[in-house]
Amino acid sequence: MSTTFTLDTSTSRAHPLPEPVRRLTVPAIQGRKKDGATAEPIVMLTAYTARMAQLLDPHCDMLLVGDSLGQVIYGLDTTVRVTLDMMVAHGAAVVRGSYRSVVVVDLPFGTYEASAEQAFATASHVLRETGAAAVKMEGGEVLAPTVEFLVKRGIPVVGHVGLTPQAVNALGGYGARGRSEAEALKIAADARAIADAGAFSLVIEGVMEPLARAITTEIACPTIGIGASPACDGQVLVVDDMLGMFERVPRFVRRFDDVAARVTAAAAGYAAAVRDRSFPGPAELYQPKAKG
Numbered sequence: 001m002s003t004t005f006t007l008d009t010s011t012s013r014a015h016p017l018p019e020p021v022r023r024l025t026v027p028a029i030q031g032r033k034k035d036g037a038t039a040e041p042i043v044m045l046t047a048y049t050a051r052m053a054q055l056l057d058p059h060c061d062m063l064l065v066g067d068s069l070g071q072v073i074y075g076l077d078t079t080v081r082v083t084l085d086m087m088v089a090h091g092a093a094v095v096r097g098s099y100r101s102v103v104v105v106d107l108p109f110g111t112y113e114a115s116a117e118q119a120f121a122t123a124s125h126v127l128r129e130t131g132a133a134a135v136k137m138e139g140g141e142v143l144a145p146t147v148e149f150l151v152k153r154g155i156p157v158v159g160h161v162g163l164t165p166q167a168v169n170a171l172g173g174y175g176a177r178g179r180s181e182a183e184a185l186k187i188a189a190d191a192r193a194i195a196d197a198g199a200f201s202l203v204i205e206g207v208m209e210p211l212a213r214a215i216t217t218e219i220a221c222p223t224i225g226i227g228a229s230p231a232c233d234g235q236v237l238v239v240d241d242m243l244g245m246f247e248r249v250p251r252f253v254r255r256f257d258d259v260a261a262r263v264t265a266a267a268a269g270y271a272a273a274v275r276d277r278s279f280p281g282p283a284e285l286y287q288p289k290a291k292g
């Protein structure tokens with residue numbers, strides 16, 4: 001099987017694809033939820049590279065260039081150390097590799113919380129440099145004025161409430177949120193504030209199932225659950241978790257494959273073939289053409 005591929009990025013008007021693929025739009029995603037119900041759940045996965053985006057794109061409505069790339073790609077212990085340059089480089093790659101999905105890029109920790117102006121500068125930079133359609137920001141009531149500021153200036157925003165990994169140092173870990181009544185009420189208020197501020201969808205992460213269900217019923221924009229509820233208007237997973245790339249499997253992850261095992265087997269097969277000199281074989285070599 002060939003491992004080479006061509007990135008066909010010719011989606012501009014000047015170079016239309018033979019069968020033009022129309023990218024979904026932010027209003028189309030928002031419009032999936034009508035009168036409080038979403039007939040067709042929104043499918044979202046994270047993506048960090050062009051090739052993975054190509055593979056996921058036909059199956060997804062939204063691709064999230066999550067700051068989880070800090071752990072997944074860069075081996076960092078938290079998302080706190082993820083930089084804007086990382087997000088821009090991977091965001092641009094995912095846009096190049098996708099044709100259909102709405103691409104959303106996470107704003108990394110420390111690049112948007114100080115003020116609405118700081119958030120606008122960061123978000124506009126991300127959209128300009130990547131070609132993505134929207135940004136995602138973690139936070140609740142305190143962030144709502146910032147969300148409103150961006151939305152009113154033409155930047156579509158996905159909110160993120162509940163377990164917000166960028167706040168790991170304040171939260172003290174990644175445990176599920178909303179167990180106490182006070183915490184559940186706070187998360188519901190956060191969700192309401194971000195939705196009222198104009199976010200076109202809202203990620204709800206790591207909360208008690210009834211809370212995610214109640215928020216989904218209450219707010220007008222679609223909710224995207226991760227460790228939340230099947231009642232959410234859509235679901236998102238970190239693609240490497242879903243593929244079975246890591247040994248640790250959080251409760252909310254379903255592994256749809258065991259790719260780590262397959263990579264291990266392939267690497268072992270390659271190593272054995274190199275060591276016993278069966279690779280490269282005759283079909284994998286260039287020979288000079290026989291002379292006249």
Ligand code: KIV
Nearest residue numbers: 046066067068203236
């Ligand atoms: O960074 C990320 O991948 C995310 C998802 C887990 C929602 O924020």
